Amino acid sequence: MAEESRYTGSCLCGGLRYEIQGEIGDIVECHCRKCRKANGTAFATNAPIQKADFKIVQGEHLLKKFQSTATTQRCFCADCGSPIISIKAETPDVYRLRIGTLDTALTQAPTQHIFVASKAEWDTICDTLPQYAERP
Ligand SMILES: [Zn+2]
Ligand SMILES: [Zn+2]
Numbered sequence: 556m557a558e559e560s561r562y563t564g565s566c567l568c569g570g571l572r573y574e575i576q577g578e579i580g581d582i583v584e585c586h587c588r589k590c591r592k593a594n595g596t597a598f599a600t601n602a603p604i605q606k607a608d609f610k611i612v613q614g615e616h617l618l619k620k621f622q623s624t625a626t627t628q629r630c631f632c633a634d635c636g637s638p639i640i641s642i643k644a645e646t647p648d649v650y651r652l653r654i655g656t657l658d659t660a661l662t663q664a665p666t667q668h669i670f671v672a673s674k675a676e677w678d679t680i681c682d683t684l685p686q687y688a689e690r691p
Contacts, residue, residue: 562659564652566637570614573639575652577608582654582663586678587670589623593631593638594653597678600665601641601651609640609650667691 562575580603590599611618619633626644631637640650654661668680672688680686 562657562661564639564657564659566614566617566632566635566639566656568632568635568637570634571611571617571632571637571639572613573609573611575604575608576610577605579604579652579654579661579663581667582665584665584668584684585670586668586674588673589627589629590670591675593623593629597675598668599638600654602654602663603649604640604652606642606648606650609652 561577562579563572564575565572582600582602584598584600586598590601591597593599614632617633618630618639620628620630620642623629623641628642629638630640630642632639637656638653639656640652642650665684667684668674668686669691670689671680671686674680685691
């Protein structure tokens with residue numbers, strides 16, 4: 556019997572759909588300048604997943620990769636621009652999922668704020684989660 560997928564997600568236009576058969580790691584709110592630019596928001600909400608657990612089930616040709624640093628690729632839907640994952644050369648077996656693209660309900664909550672030193676000056680963090688200037 557085939558294992559049931561634990562999570563599904565999609566981009567804004569619905570052209571790109573993925574499944575994750577495994578755990579979603581600690582959710583972080585990343586306030587770095589690059590995440591802000593990539594999302595057009597105060598911060599990005601990201602969580603690590605295993606590359607082996609992630610499968611694009613529709614629209615793989617839409618996944619466009621942007622090399623945002625020498626070692627980081629940001630992957631997004633070429634049609635609607637939804638950010639989906641990022642991939643770091645140092646940890647190629649781990650993808651960082653943009654969890655706002657999940658369609659499955661999540662029971663986990665964010666655990667921390669990272670890169671708070673580069674937070675937008677107009678953004679106020681209103682929760683009591685740990686904050687890190689960069690990474691813990
Ligand atoms: Zn799309
Ligand atoms: Zn970031």
